[in-house]
Amino acid sequence: MEKLVEKALEGDPRSMARLISMVESESPFAENLMKAVYPYSGKAHIIGVTGSPGSGKSTLLDKLIGELKKKGKTVGVIAVDPSSPFSGGAVLGDRLRMQGHSLDRDVFIRSMGTRGSLGGLSRATYEAALILDACGKDVVLIETVGVGQSEIDIVKIADTVCLVLVPGMGDDIQVMKAGIMEIADIFVVNKSDKEGAERVATEVNMMLDLLPDRTWRPPVVSTVAERGEGIDALCGKIEEHRNHLKETDEGRKRKYYRLEVEVEEILSREIARIVERAWEEERTTELLEKLADRKIDPYTVAGSLIDRVLGRD
Ligand SMILES: Nc1nc2c(ncn2[C@@H]2O[C@H](COP(=O)(O)OP(=O)(O)O)[C@@H](O)[C@H]2O)c(=O)[nH]1
Numbered sequence: 001m002e003k004l005v006e007k008a009l010e011g012d013p014r015s016m017a018r019l020i021s022m023v024e025s026e027s028p029f030a031e032n033l034m035k036a037v038y039p040y041s042g043k044a045h046i047i048g049v050t051g052s053p054g055s056g057k058s059t060l061l062d063k064l065i066g067e068l069k070k071k072g073k074t075v076g077v078i079a080v081d082p083s084s085p086f087s088g089g090a091v092l093g094d095r096l097r098m099q100g101h102s103l104d105r106d107v108f109i110r111s112m113g114t115r116g117s118l119g120g121l122s123r124a125t126y127e128a129a130l131i132l133d134a135c136g137k138d139v140v141l142i143e144t145v146g147v148g149q150s151e152i153d154i155v156k157i158a159d160t161v162c163l164v165l166v167p168g169m170g171d172d173i174q175v176m177k178a179g180i181m182e183i184a185d186i187f188v189v190n191k192s193d194k195e196g197a198e199r200v201a202t203e204v205n206m207m208l209d210l211l212p213d214r215t216w217r218p219p220v221v222s223t224v225a226e227r228g229e230g231i232d233a234l235c236g237k238i239e240e241h242r243n244h245l246k247e248t249d250e251g252r253k254r255k256y257y258r259l260e261v262e263v264e265e266i267l268s269r270e271i272a273r274i275v276e277r278a279w280e281e282e283r284t285t286e287l288l289e290k291l292a293d294r295k296i297d298p299y300t301v302a303g304s305l306i307d308r309v310l311g312r313d
């Protein structure tokens with residue numbers, strides 16, 4: 001495994017892919033591998049792109065990759081969208097199609113599934129982003145489908161969150177969903193070639209006016225991803241946001257918040273494992289019968305199990 005980590009850290013795409021597979025499959029080596037790569041992470045700019053299915057996120061990502069490559073940046077992409085697997089599309093182009101994605105050392109693309117029915121981002125998504133970061137990608141782009149929890153979860157991973165909106169999805173505005181407005185750092189009105197795009201932008205701005213003043217007012221950028229229009233402007237705003245994070249206390253606060261969540265999640269996962277194991281040992285037919293006969297209640301059972309795990313009995 002050491003060899004594999006070493007090769008991945010040197011930027012070998014196949015090794016990176018294998019490390020990601022290991023965290024995705026919850027391999028017993030996953031924890032040690034994360035410990036090994038962790039010290040090298042924390043340098044990449046992690047950008048989340050979220051929005052409703054069909055809003056053009058993948059198309060936008062495709063163009064963003066092209067733009068970032070032009071600037072000489074190395075890019076990692078994680079697409080958490082089981083409904084539309086990321087193809088790499090037009091910009092990655094023929095050269096890649098000829099040699100296969102895995103041979104491109106500048107752009108690494110990985111599709112991942114969501115864990116759980118609500119589309120929440122899995123821990124593995126976060127770990128995959130950390131791996132790509134540690135392996136030297138300057139930018140890690142994460143595409144998530146904007147349904148429910150995953151669009152909120154993205155703040156736990158990304159430095160910069162871009163929310164993609166499109167005209168013609170009803171003027172109740174897609175943004176009104178609780179919490180979404182607050183998590184977006186940049187609003188992208190994609191499909192601006194369509195009628196009603198300007199109104200969407202105006203409405204977002206009006207809604208931003210209602211929010212309490214923050215040190216960063218999210219800009220609203222209009223794009224036509226399909227034609228590559230507005231991509232420079234978007235790149236510019238992404239860069240501006242990154243600088244804002246660096247120059248203000250905001251960046252540090254976010255980092256601390258994420259580290260808090262990270263430790264909390266690892267703790268919950270580890271404790272859940274310990275408790276599950278203890279319960280498996282304790283769970284006899286006899287005990288279940290006692291529970292069924294109401295000779296003992298589940299609270300008492302759980303309580304004494306916890307006492308035993310914690311060594312309190
Ligand atoms: N008219 C128009 N169509 C677009 C634009 N960007 C993407 N599309 C189309 O919208 C559809 C969904 O795009 P996709 O990138 O797969 O959306 P995703 O589900 O958000 O990843 C595709 O048919 C795209 O060609 C745009 O700026 N204008």
Ligand SMILES: [Mg+2]
Binds near residue numbers: 081085
């Ligand atoms: Mg997509």
